[in-house]
Amino acid sequence: MGRKFLSLWADSFRQSWPAYLAVLVLFALGITAGTLSVQRLQADQAQELRMYLDQFVMQAGVIEVDTVKALREVLLSDIVVILAVYLLGLTVIGIPVILGIIFTRGFVLGYAVSFLTSEKSTQGIILACAAVLPQSILLIPALLMAGVASLSFAVLLARRFNNSKVIVWPSFVGYSGLTVVVLAFAAAAGLVEVYFTPLLVKLAANYMF
Template structure:
């Protein structure tokens, strides 16, 4: 029963904010494309540095010297500030453009990472990207889109009601509900953090063991 209510509420939210979801998704896709093409125009020196970094990372994974706790902490540091910034921007009347820029940057990071891995490893990079990059992003991307739309919706509602009282009369209740929604998304993203920190290194370890050195 509770599950059905949640699905219905989510469907209503998507329908009521359809174009915001489309715009957020387009921004992430745009970022992915920009990230992919940026690798093609990198200089040889920059590529060499990144290749050496990934070589050392893959060697550490292959030898079993993995600090899972440190990876988990770093993953939290990389993602939680973004959620907090988007939450804050939703409380302002000018947050929408910045939220969309954040979506583009998130997409850029994903596109750059996948493109560089494939560019550096060839066909083996496809497997590393599929098994080491995409799984957690299957969780991250919907969460980022959802909180982006949530924040833009909140910001636009404040902007529409500027100077009025119809929406701001119970503003603190709305802020509480808005904040709780963000907290729930953070809980969902913890699943992604756990995958990225504990599951992904194990998958990469199997891939590396199966193909030997992942760089030619």
């Protein structure tokens, strides 16, 4: 099973390596831009964010989360993004928007991690690992894979526009099937974010205070 998966992934990479490259580069640029934005924060902006962060950390150990409501909001947010990427992949003109979504996710991740680590040093690294890392391990690869698949399918549609002999249906079935898998990973990431991440944040907050 593992060898078959690796073989399929290798074939996919050989056929769609430009899409892989574009997605990874845009995501990396987003992380870089987020990191640089933290460094360019004005003093009053940094102070205000620092106050919010300190207040959050001080209250994190006692805050009770409505898990049902939180899970609904997290799942809705992640699923909307994945479905948006999927639908944009069905149109050639959606390519810039897909790349924009990937860049934005990288920016948010880079900004959050950079701010935590720059403001709290070692404690910030611990807090970033507790608050950001668990769900990101599942969600980020799933989103990147969705981006690669949507770009690849959009390019296929562009080729179809210029050559009516290009077959689309098998790729559409595979694209839709992969999106279902990505949605499952997004749902798993939502469960981790709601039920597991708050426990780690509380432990990190107790360590910091």
